Structures are given as C-alpha cells and as structure tokens.
C-alpha cells in the first residue's frame with residue numbers, strides 16, 4: 220500500500236533523523252501514524268522494531284526478562300536493548316498508554332547518553348549504535364486509557380508531528396489507494412465519519428471512527444453491499460455498547476445520509 | 480413524550496450533526512417561542528399528542544431548523560407578513576441545499592409535507608390580509624390551497640407563488656442567501672398587496688383531522704409536494720422513538736419514589752463524612768481495577784517472579800481482565816446500633832460509593848432507619864443519578880435510629896427492585912434483623928426476581944465479624960462476608976462485586 224504523505228510528515232522525519240533527534244507523532248487512532256513510520260522505514264531501507272504499549276506492557280517486555288530454560292534462569296533481552304545495539308529504527312506505539320515504571324526505563328535509554336544499564340542482567344551497559352532513531356506515537360489525552368507523559372520524557376522527543384484526520388478530499392484520495400474506483404458513497408461515508416469525529420471530539424460520543432473505518436466502509440460498498448447496511452456495520456453498531464439511545468442517535472444520522 | 484430528558488439530549492446531538500455547528504444548542508418546547516438563531520440554537524416545537532407520527536414530524540422539523548441554523552444569515556419571526564413570506568422561501572432554499580447532503584431525508588420530508596398541510600387552516604378560517612398570506616403559503620408550499628379565493632385574489636396569490644418559486648430557484652442556483660431573498664420577499668408582499676408588517680396570527684395545529692377534500696393541487700411539479708405521509712416510518716426512526724420513550728419512562732419513574740421510600744433533604748454538611756484523602760487513597764488503591772487488569776500468579780505467565788519461585792510459590796505473573804459489570808443496589812443499615820460509630824460508618828459507606836463511581840460501576844444507594852416506629856428507606860443515589868456531593872449530603876443527613884426490620888425494608892424496596900432489576904443487592908448491616916422470618920422470606924423473594932443477594936456484615940474485630948457473617952448466611956443471602964474494621968468496607972464490598 221502506497222502511503223500518501225499529505226502533510227509533509229515524511230520530510231519532517233527525514234530531517235529529524237539526519238539531525239539525530241527523536242520524534243513524537245501525536246494524533247488520534249487510525250490517522251496513519253503507524254503507516255507513516257512503516258513507509259519511512261521502507262523508503263529509507265531501515266530495520267524497524269516496534270513496541271505496542273498498553274497498560275499491560277511491563278518493564279520486562281521492553282528491557283527483557285528472566286525465563287526458565289532447561290531448568291536454569293536466563294535473561295532474554297527485550298526489544299529496547301536489541302534495537303539499541305542494532306542502531307535501526309524503534310517505534311514506540313501509543314507510548315502514553317504505558318505505566319510510569321515502564322516509562323522510567325525508557326527515559327534512561329533515551330536521554331543524551333543513549334545508554335541503558337541492565338540491572339536485571341548483571342548490570343551490563345547497552346550503548347546505542349550510531350544512527351539509532353526512535354519515533355514514539357501518543358494518542359490525545361481524551362482517548363481511553365491514555366495518560367499524560369512525564370515532561371522529562373516528552374523532552375526526549377524534541378520534534379513533534381501532529382497527525383490529525385485529513386481533510387475530506389485527502390481522505391478520499393487515501394481511500395482511493397486502498398479501494399480503487401470507490402465512488403460518491405465513499406465520500407458520504409467520510410462525511411458521516413467526520414460528523415461522528417466532531418461529536419467524539421466534543422465528548423458527545425465515546426468513540427471516534429478512524430480512517431480504518433472509512434476504508435472498510437468503502438471496501439464493503441465496492442463489494443456490492445448497500446451503503447446503509449455497510450454504514451450500520453462499520454459506523455453504527457459500535458455505539459450499542461453505550462446503550463440504546465447512543466446507538467439510535469447515531470443510527471438516525473446514518474438514516475439521514477443513506478435513507479432506510 | 481415530554482420535551483426534556485432524553486429527547487432534549489438526542490435533539491441537541493442531531494442538531495449538531497445536521498447543522499455541522501458543534502456548539503449549537505437545541506430548544507425543545509411545547510409552544511412556539513423565539514425562532515432559531517443561526518450558529519447558536521435551534522428552536523423546535525414538539526407537536527402535541529405524542530406518538531410515533533408526532534415524533535417523526537418533530538424530527539423533520541428539527542432537521543429543517545438545523546439547516547436554517549447553518550445556512551441562514553438570520554431567522555425572522557413569522558408573526559408578520561414579511562417574516563412569514565421570507566421563512567417560506569428560506570424553507571425551500573435550505574431544503575434544496577440540505578437534501579444534497581442528507582439524501583436519506585427525502586421520505587420523511589414527504590411525510591412532513593403531509594403533516595404540515597393537514598395542520599394548515601382552511602382559507603375561510605383566516606381573516607383579513609392574513610388570508611392572502613396563508614393562501615400564498617399553501618400555494619407555494621403545497622401547490623394548492625385549502626378552499627377558494629375570489630378570482631382576482633387567486634391570481635395575485637398564484638403570481639406571488641410563482642415569483643417565490645423563481646426566487647428560490649435562482650437563490651439555490653446562484654448560491655444567494657437570506658439577504659437576497661429578503662429583497663424578493665418585499666416584492667412578493669407587494670404583489671399580494673399586503674403590508675410587510677401585517678400581523679400573522681399563529682396557526683393552531685389541527686391535529687387528527689383528515690385531509691381536507693377541498694385542497695386544490697397543481698401537483699407533479701415537485702415530488703416533495705406530492706401526497707405526503709404515504710410511507711410508514713423508517714425502522715430506524717421507529718426504534719429511536721421507542722428508545723426515547725422507554726428512557727423517558729425510566730426517567731419519570733426514577734423521579735417518583737414508591738411509598739415508604741423518601742429522599743433526604745440536601746442541607747446537611749457532608750464535609751464531616753467526606754474525607755478527600757481517604758477518597759484519593761481508595762482511588763489509587765483501586766487504580767489497577769479501573770484499568771481493568773489484575774495480576775494473577777500461576778505456573779505459566781508473562782513474567783517471572785524469582786522471589787516467589789525461591790519460596791516455592793507459583794513463579795509466573797500474568798494479567799487478568801477484571802471489572803465491575805454488575806448493576807448494584809446498596810442498602811445501608813442506619814439502625815440505632817450504628818449510632819455509636821455513625822461518622823466512621825458513613826465515611827466507609829461514602830468511600831465505597833466513591834470507589835464504585837471511580838470504577839464506572841452502575842449503582843444506586845439507599846439507607847434505612849426508623850422513626851416513630853415506622854421504617855423509612857432513604858434514597859441516597861438513584862441508579863440514573865450521578866454520584867456527587869449532593870448524594871453525600873443526603874447520606875450525611877440520615878439519622879441512625881430504630882431497629883433492623885430487614886424484611887420490611889426489602890418489602891418497601893420491592894417496586895424499585897422490580898423496575899430496575901439490579902444484578903446485585905448488597906446490604907451493609909451490623910447485626911441481626913428484628914424480623915428474621917420476614918427477612919428470610921423477602922430475601923428469597925428478591926432472589927426470585929433474578930437479583931443476586933449479598934450482605935456485608937460489620938462486626939467488632941475478626942471474631943465478631945465472623946459471627947455476623949454466619950448469621951447473615953443463615954438468612955439466605957447468596958454471599959455473606961464480614962469486615963472486622965470499618966476501613967475494610969470498600970475493599971470487601973468491591974471483592975464481592977467483582
């Protein structure tokens with residue numbers, strides 16, 4: 220899938236890398252953060268390691284953990300020291316979903332010395348190879364399960380790229396790359412999504428449809444499904460988890476776009 | 480249906496989506512008031528009578544007002560001739576523009592035209608110059624009038640209506656707005672021969688009257704103006720209507736308390752039992768729960784715990800998803816035996832509510848005490864209500880007094896239990912009921928409703944607590960545990976509910 224660099228984010232990544240600076244990508248889910256990083260890695264021929272943070276991410280996942288093998292306890296290095304040694308790209312996805320203790324270990328590796336003491340493995344020090352490039356993504360605070368980043372960690376990423384939902388025409392172009400030949404119905408889907416996104420931004424709805432959904436909608440319609448039915452499946456039904464009224468009021472907006 | 484509660488919420492949501500103005504408010508009223516204010520508020524009248532068709536009409540007029548709010552430069556009142564003529568043209572202009580985006584509205588707009596036409600008066604029912612304006616309105620909007628006019632006047636009306644048609648077509652085609660149509664409205668008033676400032680009386684909607692036979696229609700000019708209301712309600716609109724009516728019933732029911740259940744006044748000082756640091760401590764203690772994960776130890780897992788391995792315990796830690804999904808009703812014993820520890824007891828109960836609210840659990844809270852030999856159940860927080868200072872003040876007010884007639888208490892709570900059917904009824908008590916036989920019968924009646932029964936006994940010290948718990952178990956509660964110290968109450972209760 221060809222990535223459409225509609226806001227110059229790719230160039231910004233290139234500039235940051237040459238300057239030896241780490242980058243923070245800020246944006247709601249499904250705005251292309253992961254695709255941007257993957258595309259950059261592919262274009263620059265870099266190796267890419269990723270960590271997907273969540274509340275469950277433990278320090279051990281990152282730096283490594285002890286495990287039992289053949290009856291003896293061994294230390295297995297995690298993605299952080301591995302990527303440091305290799306000097307490739309490291310993508311820390313949804314960093315602000317992680318717990319504070321996990322972030323603390325990150326902070327150690329990301330400061331200007333770019334080294335990590337593995338107290339878990341006899342206190343050996345891992346130094347980052349030249350060219351080590353770290354990109355982190357965070358979701359805006361309003362999103363479920365996210366926390367404010369500690370300021371010192373924020374300062375490890377002096378280059379910040381905002382990735383919002385693109386304008387309607389750009390989103391149509393992106394969808395066109397995934398679903399060639401999609402038509403006006405896809406645009407109606409984008410408009411509907413934008414309306415729901417606006418509601419979610421004002422916290423009137425508890426879920427904001429991503430670009431993954433507008434692409435999915437276009438795909439179902441291109442496959443012959445009636446737009447109304449596809450809209451229920453992709454945009455409407457998800458709100459049922461917050462009760463009948465939530466589901467119905469979104470259903471009403473869908474009806475006013477696509478009819479019965 | 481009433482204009483408040485769920486209906487107002489849905490109306491505001493739809494108005495924002497349709498108008499594209501995220502800040503707009505919706506004024507739903509039962510009588511006409513100030514008109515819609517573009518960019519600020521939409522004003523919609525809820526048709527009298529209620530029922531699905533009234534809701535459909537309401538919904539379409541909300542759509543029209545939302546279109547007005549986003550596309551008109553200003554909206555005049557229709558109580559004078561100029562405003563009435565302009566509004567009619569604006570309605571057609573924003574309708575044409577709005578239908579381009581909201582293509583799913585067509586069927587309901589047709590239905591709406593049918594309702595609107597039914598609501599209009601016969602021409603002979605309108606007097607003076609207002610009759611000409613009414614005739615213009617009917618001719619322009621529906622392509623025909625209800626009743627005849629003298630030929631000379633009929634011609635003026637026809638000419639005015641076709642001028643208005645033309646003006647709207649041009650406005651839509653050339654992207655002109657309110658100010659431009661105002662010019663046309665002045666001319667049309669001139670053609671009709673009415674003073675722009677002529678007062679137009681508000682029409683009294685003619686509900687439930689079948690379509691008048693005398694309606695003359697040119698027809699075929701625009702499909703929107705054909706016989707409206709032919710199709711049934713779209714499934715989605717029907718479902719929405721039903722959902723709102725059900726929610727409003729619940730809202731009304733929660734406002735009315737059954738006999739024997741009362742709401743304490745809210746003038747007590749809650750600061751005596753509200754302990755901010757305790758609340759903060761509880762929140763941080765239960766943070767893991769809120770995030771929905773808890774550590775579990777076992778022979779396999781995500782992470783090795785060497786200490787545990789060395790001690791021969793299960794060596795691995797992994798995370799398990801947990802949450803309080805149950806809907807909970809809490810009943811707090813406020814009999815006289817509570818009195819010596821009343822403040823600490825209330826603090827503990829408040830702490831429990833704080834934790835439940837923090838964990839996002841749906842819960843209601845009640846207490847009972849007796850006065851003049853009559854037991855009263857006090858509503859601290861209904862299920863639909865938010866937890867907050869107000870509820871804390873109610874709890875603070877409730878005096879601890881009287882015996883512990885649990886059977887009678889449950890009897891009084893029956894209407895609420897039946898209507899709300901919580902998953903669990905959790906009773907906090909320090910001892911034996913004064914009516915054990917009746918309590919036993921009522922506990923099994925509650926269980927038959929499909930409501931789980933749990934009790935948390937408060938005893939002095941571990942031994943006392945154990946005695947209370949076994950006592951409670953004997954009464955037929957499905958789960959009964961005890962806390963030896965009041966400070967343990969929130970954690971114990973959460974463990975029961977998990």
Ligand SMILES: Nc1ncnc2c1ncn2[C@@H]1O[C@H](COP(=O)(O)OP(=O)(O)OP(=O)(O)O)[C@@H](O)[C@H]1O
Nearest residue numbers: 221222223247248249250251252253254393430431
């Ligand atoms: N600029 C783009 N060009 C092509 N495809 C894109 C672009 N932006 C987003 N997409 C597509 O949108 C979808 C979501 O993108 P992606 O997974 O990169 O978003 P994300 O911001 O990382 O989401 P999340 O926050 O959920 O991880 C993918 O299918 C991706 O291919």
Ligand SMILES: [Mg+2]
Nearest residue numbers: 252253254312
């Ligand atoms: Mg991603």
